[in-house]
Amino acid sequence: MTSEQILAEIREANLSYLMLAQSLIRQDREQALFRLGVSEDTATLIGTLTPAQMMKISTGNTLLCRLRMDDDIVWNLLTCHGKGAANDGMSRLHASILMAGRHQEAA
DSSP, X not given: OOHHHHHHHHHHHHHHHHHHHHHHHHHOXXXXXXXXXXXXXXXXXXXXXXXXXXXXXHTSSSOSOOOOOOSHHHHHHHHXXXXXXXXXXXXXXXXXHHHXXXXXXXX
């Protein structure tokens, strides 16, 4: 991929993220705060963006969303390395609980 292709992918990801975030926020605010990992103020701002504002914001060269799984414990739970399929659901639940706790700490 060329630099220009990467930048185009970032712009597309930004617009998709903003559209998804706004839709989630308008549909179920509490669920959106948890799933997106954003603050009340950020949710309010995203929820009120116009399509033109979303287009303008998304054209930057910085990815707006980020991965929240920033440690080995969560990654190992999500990928279930070395575990059977029977524990898959339990591992994902455990990872969700860990990430929910981090969301509460950030809020």
